[in-house]
Amino acid sequence: AQSVAQPEDQVNVAEGNPLTVKCTYSVSGNPYLFWYVQYPNRGLQFLLKYITGDNLVKGSYGFEAEFNKSQTSFHLKKPSALVSDSALYFCAVSPNTNAGKSTFGDGTTLTVKP
Amino acid sequence: GAVVSQHPSRVICKSGTSVKIECRSLDFQATTMFWYRQFPKQSLMLMATSNEGSKATYEQGVEKDKFLINHASLTLSTLTVTSAHPEDSSFYICSAIEDRLDPSGRECSEQYFGPGTRLTVT
Numbered sequence: 001a002q003s004v005a006q007p008e009d010q011v012n013v014a015e016g017n018p019l020t021v022k023c024t025y026s027v028s029g030n031p032y033l034f035w036y037v038q039y040p041n042r043g044l045q046f047l048l049k050y051i052t053g054d055n056l057v058k059g060s061y062g063f064e065a066e067f068n069k070s071q072t073s074f075h076l077k078k079p080s081a082l083v084s085d086s087a088l089y090f091c092a093v094s095p096n097t098n099a100g101k102s103t104f105g106d107g108t109t110l111t112v113k114p
Numbered sequence: 115g116a117v118v119s120q121h122p123s124r125v126i127c128k129s130g131t132s133v134k135i136e137c138r139s140l141d142f143q144a145t146t147m148f149w150y151r152q153f154p155k156q157s158l159m160l161m162a163t164s165n166e167g168s169k170a171t172y173e174q175g176v177e178k179d180k181f182l183i184n185h186a187s188l189t190l191s192t193l194t195v196t197s198a199h200p201e202d203s204s205f206y207i208c209s210a211i212e213d214r215l216d217p218s219g220r221e222c223s224e225q226y227f228g229p230g231t232r233l234t235v236t
Contacts, residue, residue, distance in 0.1 A: 043120070043207050043227040044158070089158060100148045100211055100225055104157040110167075 031032030137208030
């Protein structure tokens with residue numbers, strides 16, 4: 001069975017400061033990891049994914065995530081937060097490249113204050 | 115990028131009525147679509163996998179007679195909530211898988227989500 005944990009329900013940062021949204025995972029075999037963002041009453045938007053290769057993955061809107069196999073983590077990061085980054089963020093893990101069977105974390109609400 | 119649409123975006127209905135939600139892939143063909151349900155401030159729960167031309171595969175605990183899925187074409191899947199009740203009120207999201215070749219010629223798949231449908235049953 002696969003699982004994802006997002007230990008923080010809420011993350012608050014000031015605009016211009018770096019942000020980190022944490023995610024840890026559990027899966028048998030190679031993990032395929034995804035980050036999505038959701039704005040109110042909207043579907044999910046894809047940010048980035050790790051399939052294989054470099055541990056540091058760069059995605060949309062200046063976000064990046066670092067795959068750490070030893071710590072089974074895939075934390076989402078951005079060097080300088082924007083107020084418009086305020087949204088709900090989901091981490092997901094899939095046992096294969098077919099993201100449709102992903103297991104999603106419970107989500108982390110990011111609030112960036114001006 | 116690829117676009118997935120859902121219609122309607124919001125629906126309010128009375129208890130006992132049936133509601134149909136459409137999910138369309140607008141610029142690609144999707145042999146596989148997925149239907150999710152999301153409660154307020156909670157994560158997405160996969161309800162079923164919709165396969166074009168065959169029966170949907172439902173996740174454990176999801177009533178197939180309650181949530182009817184029809185994937186009649188490569189660009190359209192519908193979810194019908196039959197005899198809806200207030201506990202069916204939720205945000206329903208679909209996604210579609212685009213199978214394609216990456217620049218190196220390898221097969222890969224990308225998942226695109228619809229904007230969601232807010233169902234409120236009174």
